[in-house]
């Protein structure tokens with residue numbers, strides 16, 4: 001809502017985290033968001049609420065409190081078992097109108113990025129995507145939202161002074177969760193879904209969960225990625241072995257995806273995904289700018305390449321010069337020892 | 339059927355720099371191109387047209403020179419282009435941009451489907467597509483990797499998720515945002531390109547689409563950029579590891595273990 005006077009702004013209070021829910025379970029990224037939002041709520045001396053919409057989410061109430069929320073706002077409804085973004089948006093807009101949060105944070109996942117722009121437009125609020133920093137401006141009390149733009153070449157800080165709630169999405173693995181404390185208790189509020197809110201726009205006919213890739217790229221702590229240097233689909237099986245050995249996920253350059261060696265949902269970069277792993281091992285990826293923009297904010301980058309002088313080898317924290325078909329099996333042997 | 343494809347003109351690379359003095363983005367010398375995701379949206383529109391018959395309208399909001407991306411769209415099969423351009427639109431954030439584009443869609447009239455890219459590579463927000471759907475009060479499907487069935491009244495969309503996908507049925511009108519997996523965009527023929535150069539591209543102003551001036555431009559935008567700065571520099575030097583495969587692997591694993599990374 002337009003809130004261009006102190007009196008209007010004062011009507012909005014508390015920090016909300018909209019939970020990421022899949023299969024009725026609240027996902028890890030939500031705990032990360034609660035960790036960040038706890039600081040914001042403390043800085044504003046207000047409550048931290050976690051809003052969970054889904055089928056069976058009331059079972060998650062204790063976890064929601066244990067990770068730092070004062071209030072769990074639950075919409076548990078079997079009609080939300082499958083992702084109906086229009087329905088969730090309608091319910092959220094209604095709840096925002098009723099409870100008037102000052103700040104609303106949501107995960108920058110495929111679901112969050114479908115849902116929150118719809119909510120922001122409908123409730124006439126500003127929204128900043130993919131924030132890497134969230135802080136309260138000590139003078140105005142407004143939320144300062146810092147995010148990368150232009151493929152990470154620029155950091156922009158954004159403020160929404162005259163609209164409430166102030167909304168932001170944050171990627172997985174950017175913020176830190178608080179330690180889970182089972183003794184932490186809180187309040188819980190249950191809300192329903194109204195007639196006409198669900199199923200008005202879409203029917204989800206079929207859902208596919210990718211069991212072969214247990215770790216998804218955006219959540220992965222460790223990513224083993226392959227490029228044209230992997231030379232074929234067979235080679236990706238070797239990368240998969242390394243990923244499995246370290247509990248990681250498999251990524252790919254566009255060249256590897258376009259050659260048909262791995263599906264598109266593994267592609268990292270400008271026309272793929274942006275990842276935020278602790279370790280990124282680039283195997284046979286030269287490091288063209290369109291690839292780098294998707295992974296350059298990973299903490300520790302390893303490059304394995306025959307060519308000692310590629311952009312990736314120069315960017316890397318550790319650059320291994322050699323044939324990936326020799327290096328990776330040797331790494332597997334080394335990891336198996338001790 | 340009437341399909342609108344929203345196309346944004348973006349800097350050619352993500353290699354934009356900021357001027358250390360003015361702290362503004364250096365745009366000089368950087369070529370402007372069609373946002374890569376929007377090419378997949380356009381290709382899908384042209385394929386639907388070829389299968390079912392449809393009018394495909396390319397729509398962009400931007401400066402006068404953004405007519406280029408519309409000509410490229412016409413060269414690969416769009417029937418016409420509309421340039422939404424007015425000083426009053428300058429400084430629009432995603433809220434104001436989705437409002438302006440939705441007003442243009444209303445002015446076009448009778449539109450069944452709006453196709454957008456998943457995101458623009460300069461802002462990377464992915465907010466404008468669902469924003470247009472919300473402004474119009476239409477259905478939406480985002481991260482769409484396939485549209486297996488399209489008929490006069492409805493369509494199916496396969497949406498990509500981190501842990502798989504889902505398939506949904508949606509009635510028109512709707513807004514769809516697409517990822518790269520959807521199709522392989524065709525290359526325009528030389529003849530098509532030349533013909534597109536001659537096409538008249540109408541420019542619509544804020545008044546033409548009946549946009550409320552308090553909802554567009556810098557003043558109509560809920561968000562405002564208050565600071566820009568370079569990203570934190572990647573520290574340190576590169577550790578070079580060379581030698582036999584066994585030695586390299588041992589050195590690398592030792593390094594990863596020392597840093598508690600494995």
Ligand SMILES: Cc1cc2nc3c(=O)[nH]c(=O)nc-3n(C[C@H](O)[C@H](O)[C@H](O)COP(=O)(O)OP(=O)(O)OC[C@H]3O[C@@H](n4cnc5c(N)ncnc54)[C@H](O)[C@@H]3O)c2cc1C
Nearest residue numbers: 227228229253254255269270271272284285286291306324
């Ligand atoms: C609009 C646009 C969008 C794009 N989006 C993306 C994107 O999202 N993601 C992306 O990745 N790219 C993207 N690209 C493509 C990008 O520009 C590069 O073409 C691509 O990243 C190159 O992939 P690569 O590094 O795997 O291949 P190459 O550049 O061919 O590199 C292969 C590397 O493998 C090494 N090698 C070969 N054999 C071996 C071996 N046996 N052992 C070890 N090393 C070996 C070579 O020395 C070389 O360095 C985009 C391009 C455009 C124009």
Ligand SMILES: Nc1ncnc2c1ncn2[C@@H]1O[C@H](COP(=O)(O)O)[C@@H](O)[C@H]1O
Nearest residue numbers: 344345399454455457458463464465466
């Ligand atoms: N100025 C614009 N003109 C036309 N389409 C746009 C514009 N800005 C965004 N879009 C569309 O919205 C999509 C998402 O953009 P964004 O939300 O900026 O990441 C793009 O892929 C385009 O289809």
